[in-house]
Amino acid sequence: xxxxxxxxxxxxxxxxxxxxxxxxxxxxxxxxxxxxxxxxxxxxxxxxxxxxxxxxxxxxxxxxxxxxxxxxxxxxxxxxxx
Amino acid sequence: xxxxxxxxxxxxxxxxxxxxxxxxxxxxxxxxxxxxxxxxxxxxxxxxxxxxxxxxxxxxxxxxxxxxxxxxxxxxxxxxxxxxxxxxxxxxxxxxxxxxxxxxxxxxxxxxxxxxxxxxxxxxxxxxxxxx
Numbered sequence: 001x002x003x004x005x006x007x008x009x010x011x012x013x014x015x016x017x018x019x020x021x022x023x024x025x026x027x028x029x030x031x032x033x034x035x036x037x038x039x040x041x042x043x044x045x046x047x048x049x050x051x052x053x054x055x056x057x058x059x060x061x062x063x064x065x066x067x068x069x070x071x072x073x074x075x076x077x078x079x080x081x082x
Numbered sequence: 083x084x085x086x087x088x089x090x091x092x093x094x095x096x097x098x099x100x101x102x103x104x105x106x107x108x109x110x111x112x113x114x115x116x117x118x119x120x121x122x123x124x125x126x127x128x129x130x131x132x133x134x135x136x137x138x139x140x141x142x143x144x145x146x147x148x149x150x151x152x153x154x155x156x157x158x159x160x161x162x163x164x165x166x167x168x169x170x171x172x173x174x175x176x177x178x179x180x181x182x183x184x185x186x187x188x189x190x191x192x193x194x195x196x197x198x199x200x201x202x203x204x205x206x207x208x209x210x211x212x213x214x
Contacts, residue, residue: 003204034095049114049146052146055142056146060094060139062107063135065095066096068131069131069132070096072129073125077088080177
């Protein structure tokens with residue numbers, strides 16, 4: 001049976017890296033939120049962005065050519081005032 | 083910030099290679115940095131010829147990247163860019179000038195286009211995609 005991963009995630013940092021993260025987190029969020037919360041939100045945003053990118057790429061690959069629409073947009077652009 | 087011009091989407095709809103492959107590359111690696119002008123959103127969505135699959139794709143795309151507003155500063159910068167081009171003997175469409183103005187107002191580093199009218203603008207780098 002596959003082992004279920006813990007929902008907790010521990011990351012190991014050097015003291016210098018930790019100080020750097022604390023400094024940036026304070027700058028970005030003020031003192032009310034923790035560095036961990038900030039790192040968590042960044043990581044989740046990156047994961048969400050990756051998911052969206054993969055979804056868009058899958059969709060783009062499946063889309064048929066749209067010549068009529070492309071011609072229409074281009075014609076409107078040409079008609080636009082210069 | 084990387085601004086994608088309407089012309090890239092027009093060529094991607096035609097399945098033209100430089101535009102489609104560059105769009106893939108940008109979506110795959112730099113989604114968080116991508117932006118389009120609100121003008122591009124208008125240009126792409128206004129036509130009744132846009133089919134459902136593409137409309138759905140654009141809806142998801144515009145949810146995922148930054149859409150740059152056309153405000154007074156963007157319009158004024160667009161006008162200044164168009165005026166400068168005119169002095170250089172080159173014309174620029176209003177839509178292109180607004181897109182350039184939006185990119186300049188946001189301090190974009192790069193504008194990706196297939197349209198030669200953008201080349202030589204000094205406010206940001208211009209990547210001109212050409213057919214192979």
